[in-house]
Amino acid sequence: xxxxxxxxxxKLELFVLGDLNETEQQEVLSMAxxxxxxxxxxxxxxxxxxxxxxxxxxxxxxxxxDKIFASLEAAGPVMEQEDSPAQAExxxxxxxxYPGINPWKPFAVAASLTALLxxxxxxxxxxxxxxxxxxxxxxLQQNAILADDIQSNQVKLxxxxxxxxxxxxxNFERVPMKGEGLPMQEDALxxxxxxxxxREVLLSVNQLADLDENSDYQLWAIGAxxxxxxxxxxxxxxxxxxxxxxxxxxxxxxxxxxxxxxxxSPTLEKLVVLGEIS
Amino acid sequence: xxxxxxxRDRQVQEYLYEKxxxxxxxxxxxIIYDPDLxxxxxxxxxVKINQKIDRYDASKGRLYTWMANICxxxxxxxxxSKEFSKSSKTNTIDDYVYGMESESGTAAAVxxxxxxxxxxxxxxxxxxxxxxxxxxxYTHTEVAENYDIPLxxxxxxxxxxxxxxxxxxxxx
Numbered sequence: 001x002x003x004x005x006x007x008x009x010x011k012l013e014l015f016v017l018g019d020l021n022e023t024e025q026q027e028v029l030s031m032a033x034x035x036x037x038x039x040x041x042x043x044x045x046x047x048x049x050x051x052x053x054x055x056x057x058x059x060x061x062x063x064x065x066d067k068i069f070a071s072l073e074a075a076g077p078v079m080e081q082e083d084s085p086a087q088a089e090x091x092x093x094x095x096x097x098y099p100g101i102n103p104w105k106p107f108a109v110a111a112s113l114t115a116l117l118x119x120x121x122x123x124x125x126x127x128x129x130x131x132x133x134x135x136x137x138x139x140l141q142q143n144a145i146l147a148d149d150i151q152s153n154q155v156k157l158x159x160x161x162x163x164x165x166x167x168x169x170x171n172f173e174r175v176p177m178k179g180e181g182l183p184m185q186e187d188a189l190x191x192x193x194x195x196x197x198x199r200e201v202l203l204s205v206n207q208l209a210d211l212d213e214n215s216d217y218q219l220w221a222i223g224a225x226x227x228x229x230x231x232x233x234x235x236x237x238x239x240x241x242x243x244x245x246x247x248x249x250x251x252x253x254x255x256x257x258x259x260x261x262x263x264x265s266p267t268l269e270k271l272v273v274l275g276e277i278s
Numbered sequence: 279x280x281x282x283x284x285x286r287d288r289q290v291q292e293y294l295y296e297k298x299x300x301x302x303x304x305x306x307x308x309i310i311y312d313p314d315l316x317x318x319x320x321x322x323x324x325v326k327i328n329q330k331i332d333r334y335d336a337s338k339g340r341l342y343t344w345m346a347n348i349c350x351x352x353x354x355x356x357x358x359s360k361e362f363s364k365s366s367k368t369n370t371i372d373d374y375v376y377g378m379e380s381e382s383g384t385a386a387a388v389x390x391x392x393x394x395x396x397x398x399x400x401x402x403x404x405x406x407x408x409x410x411x412x413x414x415x416y417t418h419t420e421v422a423e424n425y426d427i428p429l430x431x432x433x434x435x436x437x438x439x440x441x442x443x444x445x446x447x448x449x450x
Contacts, residue, residue: 010433013440016339018347019417029338046340048444050301053346057304064317065295071325072291 006031007041016045163241167202170195175253177275184257184272185209190233192219192244192253192275199246201230201253208235208272211257217272218262220254221247227254227266252276280341283331291328298342299324302349308413309353316353323352354415399446404439407432 006012014020015028032039172193179188189206203219211217217233230245233255247253257270282290303320310316327345334344397405410416410425418436422429 008434008437010430010435010437013436014418014433016343017411017436018343018350019411025338042339044444045440046343048440049346050340050342052443052446053301053304056308057300057302058307059300060303060317060320064321065299068295068321068324069288069291071321072286072288072328 003035003037006035007038012038012041013045016042016049163202166200167193167241170198170200172200172202173277175275175277177253177255177273179273182271182274184270188255188273190255190273190275193241194247194250194253194277199248201244201247202241203233203244204241205233205235205238207238208233208255210235214260215257216260216262217255218258218266219244220256220266221250222252222254223247223249224251229262229264229266232262250277280331280334280336283328286328294328295324298345301342302345305346305349306353309350309415310356315356319352319356320349323349326352350415357415399442400439404435404442407435408439411436 011020011024011028015025020028028038028042032042172195175192175194177188177190177192179185182188185208188208190208191204191206193202193204194200201219201221208217217235219230219233220227221230222228228247230247233244234242252274254266254274255272256266256268257272258267279290279293283294299320302324303316306320306323307313307316310319327348330348334341338344397408400408406425407421407427410421411418416424418432419429421427422432
């Protein structure tokens with residue numbers, strides 16, 4: 001360590017002026033302890049500053065002295081006033097000497113930035129959460145709808161299954177009924193399936209016009225004793241087997257339009273389709 | 279003397295006042311030009327010195343240096359407080375010197391050897407650095423940053439300025 005260099009660095013002057021931070025102060029103090037030349041230089045600077053201050057200074061007014069000693073009396077013998085320690089100690093003061101660089105400022109800035117980021121993240125995650133929540137609700141709803149669909153399809157499938165089984169297990173003969181040549185509905189087509197042994201009658205609508213609310217299609221089995229009503233036909237249920245009442249014996253099947261609920265005997269003027277058993 | 283001060287011995291306090299009040303008040307008046315305000319700060323600082331005397335560590339320097347730093351910091355604190363108008367900070371050594379010279383009403387007689395004479399020995403650069411650090415209370419790093427002067431240059435100017443004052447003080 002070049003002592004002369006150290007002395008001429010200007011550090012010692014700043015030390016005396018209280019313009020060094022704690023670490024630098026400690027460094028100067030330990031250097032001074034090690035090297036008498038440095039201590040001498042510090043002494044010289046201190047002496048010079050005192051001489052300069054004294055020479056350039058001026059005496060305060062006597063009133064101030066009275067006031068000071070009045071304050072000292074009033075303060076009592078032992079009093080450790082812990083007002084702002086930063087004002088009392090040059091070391092701590094050093095930090096405050098930088099008006100633009102408040103030591104807490106970087107922390108405050110960092111804290112603010114962190115807070116902002118946290119708010120942003122919170123907003124983002126909240127948005128994501130509610131978005132996910134919404135989509136989850138929609139998915140649940142769709143799931144329920146699908147489940148309903150599956151349920152109803154299952155029911156339909158069972159119905160079809162049963163019809164199919166019925167049709168296959170029985171000895172049904174198909175009796176096509178047509179509207180051809182009849183005045184009501186030329187294009188009407190309905191099939192009847194009849195099992196003579198079990199007397200079961202099934203019906204499948206191929207083409208039947210919709211009726212008004214006050215009328216129904218009624219199926220008749222026409223045998224030796226005349227027509228017997230064996231149930232109302234649902235025109236809307238097309239190409240599906242509808243179970244009708246039993247037909248004991250028949251030479252032909254026919255459908256007429258009757259008042260709502262059906263009639264005892266057919267209204268022959270409103271004969272829609274007719275099919276004879278071959 | 280330190281022991282006397284620690285014991286709150288009135289006589290020792292008086293002695294301290296007689297010996298140092300002029301220089302310490304000088305330190306404050308350099309920074310605060312308003313005499314009433316300067317006396318107020320001096321009052322507070324001197325009372326504080328007596329109260330905090332237990333914290334004075336002789337191994338860290340002379341008593342005067344410790345006290346001068348308390349006074350200087352008290353004055354700087356005042357200039358940076360809200361009540362202190364900013365315009366005062368723009369004052370220069372000349373203002374201080376002229377202010378002192380024009381002052382005649384105070385009980386204190388102004389010696390012939392004034393700041394002006396001492397400062398006249400400094401060159402422009404030394405004067406500027408001393409003005410900032412010693413009179414306005416900037417730190418050397420602030421001076422370096424605010425005026426774009428390398429830190430080492432600021433330090434060496436402070437040193438050369440104080441060297442000049444040292445020689446001058448010897449003559450005094």
